[in-house]
Amino acid sequence: MAATTDASSTPVALTPVSVRGRRRRRRRAWGTVGHRALVVLLLVYLLAPFLWMLLYSVYPSSALQRTTPDLDPAGLTGASYGRLLSDGSFLRPMANSAIVGIATTVVCMVLGSACAYAIARFRFRGRQALLLGMLTVQAIPVIVLAVPLFILLRAFGLYDDLLGLVVTYTAFTLPLVVWMLVGFFEEVPPSLERAARIDGCSRLQILLRIAVPLAAPGMAATAILAFINSWSDFFLAKVLTSTAATTLPVKTAAFQGLFAMDYTSAATAGVITAIPVLVLALVAQKWIIHGLVEGAVKG
Amino acid sequence: MALPAVAIVVLLLGYPMGYAVYMSGYDWNDKLGTVHPFVGLQNYADLLGDQQVHAALARTLYFAAFTVLGGVVLAVLIAVLLNRRFAGRTVVRVLLLVPWAVPPVVNGIMWKLIFDGSSGIANTVLMGLGLTDSRVQWLADPTLTMNVLVFAEMWKLLPFLCLLMIAGLQGIPANVYKAARIDGASGWNQFLHITVPNLRGPIMFALIVQSMWSLKVFDTIYVLTGGSGGPAGGTTTINFLAYLTTFSNLDRGYGAALAISAMLLVFVVTLMWIALLGRRSGKDRS
Numbered sequence: 039m040a041a042t043t044d045a046s047s048t049p050v051a052l053t054p055v056s057v058r059g060r061r062r063r064r065r066r067a068w069g070t071v072g073h074r075a076l077v078v079l080l081l082v083y084l085l086a087p088f089l090w091m092l093l094y095s096v097y098p099s100s101a102l103q104r105t106t107p108d109l110d111p112a113g114l115t116g117a118s119y120g121r122l123l124s125d126g127s128f129l130r131p132m133a134n135s136a137i138v139g140i141a142t143t144v145v146c147m148v149l150g151s152a153c154a155y156a157i158a159r160f161r162f163r164g165r166q167a168l169l170l171g172m173l174t175v176q177a178i179p180v181i182v183l184a185v186p187l188f189i190l191l192r193a194f195g196l197y198d199d200l201l202g203l204v205v206t207y208t209a210f211t212l213p214l215v216v217w218m219l220v221g222f223f224e225e226v227p228p229s230l231e232r233a234a235r236i237d238g239c240s241r242l243q244i245l246l247r248i249a250v251p252l253a254a255p256g257m258a259a260t261a262i263l264a265f266i267n268s269w270s271d272f273f274l275a276k277v278l279t280s281t282a283a284t285t286l287p288v289k290t291a292a293f294q295g296l297f298a299m300d301y302t303s304a305a306t307a308g309v310i311t312a313i314p315v316l317v318l319a320l321v322a323q324k325w326i327i328h329g330l331v332e333g334a335v336k337g
Numbered sequence: 338m339a340l341p342a343v344a345i346v347v348l349l350l351g352y353p354m355g356y357a358v359y360m361s362g363y364d365w366n367d368k369l370g371t372v373h374p375f376v377g378l379q380n381y382a383d384l385l386g387d388q389q390v391h392a393a394l395a396r397t398l399y400f401a402a403f404t405v406l407g408g409v410v411l412a413v414l415i416a417v418l419l420n421r422r423f424a425g426r427t428v429v430r431v432l433l434l435v436p437w438a439v440p441p442v443v444n445g446i447m448w449k450l451i452f453d454g455s456s457g458i459a460n461t462v463l464m465g466l467g468l469t470d471s472r473v474q475w476l477a478d479p480t481l482t483m484n485v486l487v488f489a490e491m492w493k494l495l496p497f498l499c500l501l502m503i504a505g506l507q508g509i510p511a512n513v514y515k516a517a518r519i520d521g522a523s524g525w526n527q528f529l530h531i532t533v534p535n536l537r538g539p540i541m542f543a544l545i546v547q548s549m550w551s552l553k554v555f556d557t558i559y560v561l562t563g564g565s566g567g568p569a570g571g572t573t574t575i576n577f578l579a580y581l582t583t584f585s586n587l588d589r590g591y592g593a594a595l596a597i598s599a600m601l602l603v604f605v606v607t608l609m610w611i612a613l614l615g616r617r618s619g620k621d622r623s
Contacts, residue, residue: 076418077429084432087447087492088439090458094450103456105465153342168339175350176546177603179553181579182596185360185589186353209349212342270440272556277584287442291560294446305450308443319438323431330497331504 088312094305095119118306128289128307135269135286138200142207142268143261146215149208150264151257154219155245159228169220172213180210184277191278198279206278207268215264218329222256223249259325266315286311357593365590373590380594389570389578390595396483397574397602401551403487408498409543413536415495416502417528430503433496441493445560448489452476479571482562486572490557494550498543505539506532541614545607552603555580575599 093109094102095118101108122128157165187206188197196202230252231244239247250257275285290311293304319326361380365373384390419429439447452459452475460472475481509531517527533540558572566573566581573581576599583592 073418073421073423077423077425080415080418081429081432083492084435084496087451088435091443091447091450099456102458103461105461107458107461149342149345153339156338168343175346177549177600177607178350178354179555179576179579179596179599179603181553181555181576181583182357182593182600183350183353184580184596185583185593186356187349189356190353205349209346212346216342266438270442272440272442272559287440287556290446291442291556294449294560294563299449299453301450301456304446308446312439312443315438315440316435319434320431323434326434327430327500327504331500 091305091308094301095309099301118302119310122303122306122310131284131286131289132310134200134203134283138203138207138283138285139265139269141200141204142211143264145204145208146211146264147257147261150212150215150219150260151223151245151250153212154216155223155249157216158220158223159231169217172217175210175213180273184273187274188277198281198283200283202278203268203275203283203285206274207271210274211264211267214267215260218260218263219253219257222253222260222329225256226252255325256329259322259329262318262322263326263329266318269315357597360589361593361597363590365588365593367587367589376590380591381598383591384594384598390575392570393573393575393578394602396572397552397576397599399483400487400490400554400574401548401606404490404494404551404554405544405547407487408491408494408547409540411491412495412498412502412543413533413540415499416506417532419499419503420506430500433499435496436493437496437500439493441556442560444489444493445557448485448492448557449476449561452485476561477568479567479569482568482571486554486558486561489561490551490554493557494547498547501539501543502536505536509535537614541610544610544614548606548610549603552576552606553599575602 093107096114096116097109098113098115101110101113156162157168191197191199191202191206194202196205226249231248234244234248270287271285272287272291275288276291279285279288286307290304290307293300293307362375362377363373364376364379419426436444449457451457454460454472454474454477457475459475460469463469463473473481475485513531514527517531522530552574553576554574555576558566558574558577562568562572566577575595579592579595579599582588582595586592
């Protein structure tokens with residue numbers, strides 16, 4: 039990129055037009071090549087680490103640890119996937135993560151849309167403070183709340199219990215869900231709602247028949263984000279569960295001990311943990327990007 | 338309508354928060370017994386003079402400085418790169434979501450596979466290029482491990498910052514650049530006087546949000562160091578020290594004081610960004 043900047047400064051006025059044009063064209067051609075190269079480099083950076091883990095899950099580690107990694111397709115094996123996906127002690131956390139993720143998402147969406155709709159449509163005292171409070175939650179390190187939450191859940195018999203995780207994740211995810219949904223609801227034109235009101239719709243009907251359908255793509259993206267959040271959590275699940283309710287990230291992290299590491303199993307578990315959220319993120323990419331980013335840029 | 342959500346958040350986060358403050362006022366170590374006397378602010382006074390805390394604070398700030406400032410600078414540059422028209426631009430932007438979506442635990446495993454001292458691909462590549470004769474023990478040296486941590490975290494956080502900046506760039510009218518070109522402004526001058534000032538909003542948001550996230554990093558440290566915050570405490574940030582104190586030493590009181598200090602640090606840094614940048618952007622608008 040430096041090449042495009044320094045050449046342009048001095049001799050411009052003295053050079054004949056034709057030479058200038060040629061130079062500019064040549065510079066632009068070089069710029070395009072350089073640009074392509076940088077984009078390719080970026081792509082490699084973004085994808086290679088994950089692809090390398092993927093390779094680790096389907097090749098014996100010895101083949102990948104040679105001076106020249108041996109990627110002969112004959113060496114491909116799905117054995118570690120077969121082993122993990124038939125192992126009860128792996129399937130249980132997987133099911134737990136799915137159940138907790140879905141339940142948290144549903145609860146967050148129901149409570150969150152009501153709250154976000156109120157913030158988006160009504161001007162009430164403390165509205166601004168409420169929005170700010172939602173953002174402040176992002177600043178709280180989970181470690182502050184870990185021990186008290188542990189004590190609280192144990193007192194209610196919810197330690198190492200899926201319900202305990204759902205309740206906790208809901209509390210941590212709701213602020214983010216509300217924050218995103220406010221943005222989506224604010225994009226629904228108020229005039230439509232006014233018209234519905236004149237036609238005799240109740241507040242609830244307006245929310246369910248007008249606002250929700252119009253904000254549906256954004257709501258889907260928010261739901262996916264809520265799911266990704268609870269699916270990916272490691273710390274809370276580690277502190278608040280032991281065996282029965284343990285989740286996939288905790289199980290996956292356990293393959294990486296302090297000294298020894300079962301590379302193939304760790305990589306396989308890593309891929310299995312990542313795939314569902316990767317697929318969801320890519321399916322809803324347009325709206326996730328929109329929801330994550332627009333509010334921030336506008337504000 | 339807003340009540341149920343607010344009630345849940347306030348109850349489930351507010352009560353534990355209060356309880357943490359309460360615990361931090363006690364000499365409360367579950368290893369030493371069940372008696373825990375009230376000591377007021379003693380825990381906080383202790384941590385101000387604790388060498389371990391000073392070192393952890395320095396590591397936290399090192400990590401945050403590189404991930405936040407480095408992250409924002411790189412994000413702006415990558416956003417400019419991706420804002421140009423080229424075939425496949427949409428695909429590249431979508432693929433930005435891959436690192437963003439990868440769970441932190443998986444991120445730790447990924448980089449462990451790459452930077453492992455004896456078998457990682459990083460060493461294979463470096464030795465193949467002749468850049469080093471012997472295997473670099475990335476995860477056995479405190480400083481190197483911290484830098485690997487910065488690198489690993491950067492991979493995961495960059496895409497979100499890039500998406501922020503790309504959205505910001507799209508808000509700048511193309512006419513502004515055209516006018517600047519006609520006036521003979523160089524690419525660098527256009528970047529400095531058009532791109533950067535117009536990105537002030539997204540940059541400020543990125544600085545605040547990324548500071549929050551960087552100051553409370555946990556999962557990646559845990560997985561990369563096998564839950565030790567090592568080697569030799571080299572990746573033990575304030576947050577991680579609070580974890581070790583609470584869950585390894587079972588020192589609940591001191592651990593709570595550390596955790597709350599970590600939180601205060603996040604608030605202080607956030608307010609610092611607002612004070613530094615918020616006022617200036619307000620002046621521009623009027």
